[in-house]
Amino acid sequence: MEIQAAKQKFINTWGSLGSEWGINKSVAQVHALLLVSTNPISTDEIMEVLKISRGNTNMSLRQLLDYGIIYKRVIAGDRKEYFVAEKDIWKWAVKIAMMRKQKEIDPVMHVLSDLKEATKKNKTEEGKEFYAMVNDIHTFTEQFCSLADKIMSSNRGELLLKLLKIVMK
Amino acid sequence: MEIQAAKQKFINTWGSLGSEWGINKSVAQVHALLLVSTNPISTDEIMEVLKISRGNTNMSLRQLLDYGIIYKRVIAGDRKEYFVAEKDIWKWAVKIAMMRKQKEIDPVMHVLSDLKEATKKNKTEEGKEFYAMVNDIHTFTEQFCSLADKIMSSNRGELLLKLLKIVMK
DNA sequence: CTGAACTTTCAAAAAATATTGAAAATAAAA
């Protein structure tokens, strides 16, 4: 397989995976393209390679910049903006995970807290069951996120491998 | 807040969260409804409460049955089928995670292996960089899934809390 | 068997989401 074909396959695979996990396909593809690019690339190059419009390219780049997983690069004597991807997978995986937790999980946790609070004093069988169920999800997710937070805020090589050793025993 | 309103809020919240993570809203809502239901419920009841069609209800139930996170219940002397949810969050969270890994992550891992294989011998600068990038994602995901597998195949109370204690130090 | 009760399927319609592209805005050069 040629290197160009390999890159294209990577871009397509990444785009599909993104879609399945609620990440816009263009956003995932632009990210993939920057990951496989050796040099910083411009909006026009992205449009040409991925065959997407200027508007779409611009919005995708902005989202990736917001996530903090790609960077702008200024090239002397050139008015165009160029972009490069954060190549350390640990760094960007953590950023995406934290951002999604904050944006999508945290509000749900807040709702669950509210629902616990609102039904805490309900002493009917139904009320007690509901409280127990919500409490279960809330507590479980809290523990899970707590572990995830610790792992993510640690140094990649250290903690993840340490944990692996522990659970392998 | 009334218990009925609380249940409704839970159903809606669950539906939205599902959408953001690539799980169909109706599927998530049916799951939520079964989670908050004290008794087994029938297709007709689900249609009525969630205001969705018979076809949609049937497909959502089938998907949840496939995931193994809800069960059929036969009620003596009644031809209708009734359904109940697995109420142990640990059990169903693990099932969903494993199923999605298998369906969505594993095929991507396979592609990444192929891409590594296909570019392994490419000694150009570009080839080496691409190989390194793909290898990074592949190795990282492998380690991550390996840890996740171990946690998921363990007893909830034991391992998760044990890990939490370790990382809290 | 026959018919009633119930479930499943799937083509068509609706809804949600993503993408385009041209106009407006901005920034730099002349």
Next chain:
DNA sequence: TTTTATTTTCAATATTTTTTGAAAGTTCAG
């Protein structure tokens, strides 16, 4: 300042995904 290059916005359009509902299929009691 004016011109030109580049970026940003957003209403309109296209695409994808979800949902509907009626017909076909199944099951089972009589």
